[in-house]
Amino acid sequence: MLATTTYPATAADPNLPDVLIVHGLYGSARNWGVIARHLADRRAVHVVDMRNHGQSPRASSQSYPDMAGDLAEVIMSLGAPMDVLGHSMGGKAAMQLALTLPELVRKLVVADIAPVAYTHDQTQYIAAMRALDLNGLTSRSEADRRLSATVDDPSLRAFFLQSLDLKAQPPAWRLNLDVLEDQMPLIVGWPGTTGRFEGHTLFLTGALSHYVKPEYRDTIRSLFPKSHFAKLPGAGHWLHAERPREFEQAVQVFLNA
Known part of the structure; x- marks a missing residue:
């Protein structure tokens, strides 16, 4: 199973599910420590190292179905459903999870990524x-x-x-x-997953980023009909690192509504 760091709730609210945070490419759970502690005011927060990152197992595949399967294993072991927050590659893995195993996800936050294939290379x-x-x-x-x-x-x-x-x-x-490196085409791509996730989904983007273009919204709404869109002023693709307090506030308001 993925290496997971848990931040217990400081004052647990039994009406709120736990939160799962999923980092992006080249990241780790360590990148999210401060944000996770702040989000753990009313519910536990779990932060994973994705496969081939951090302390998690090494594997030959970095496909989104495989990454979503890893997340499903974590949620089922800790207690479903959860609210899931994913950034970039982690956002795509979280979307794949929500579309294929929607019973494991209550609300979804997708940080600066869309369910489309990109042409850039990392x-x-x-x-x-x-x-x-x-x-x-x-x-x-x-x-x-x-x-x-x-x-x-x-x-x-x-x-x-x-x-x-x-x-x-x-x-x-x-x-x-x-x-x-070998799996980069899959990481920047999108597997063409169909279906619909009926839970509320926040697409939170950096105002200076170009990862979630207006022309992607029809595709987003076809898969996530209860989509909400918000931008963080002055932030780019790494919006959670560039504007952490504003990022936390937006996530808190959405998840606690």
Whole structure:
């Protein structure tokens, strides 16, 4: 089963289900720790490492049916249904879950992604991580300095470096880079899943992002007829990292309504 970190509710409300948070490509549960603690005010929050990420098992496939199956296993082991929040790749996996096993999901939050195939490629970051000189590396600040040679954006570097295990000898990435590279067409794609999820679904996007275009809305509504749309001003694709407090507030209002 996927490695899962649980944040117990500070003041549990028996009328609210637990929340499951699903990170995006190259992420991990560690990226969501602060947000998970804040969302755990009235219900438990569970954050997973997806397959081939973090502490979760390695596998040869990164398909959305397989990732949705992983999430289903977690929910059924901890108690269904749950409210599910997924970002980017995690958002697609969460949509796949909701469309194929809707009884496991009460409400769905999809952060800055749509149920469509994209044409962009993310393998340039795999090349950057592979190129990082790990010899004699003992500090994250030094890793950041070295990674800056291939990744200009400091926020992206900080995000990637949360998946670097500096305690390993030698240091190593907590990512199955070979499989992620091989499966990239599936990750940026969409399996063409049909069906309808009748639960309320929030498509929460960054106002500066272009991942969820207006022309995708007909497709979204055909699969998720109770769709709601909201944008976070000043945020791009990594909206939860760029505007964390505003992100939390939007999610809280939607899930608790």
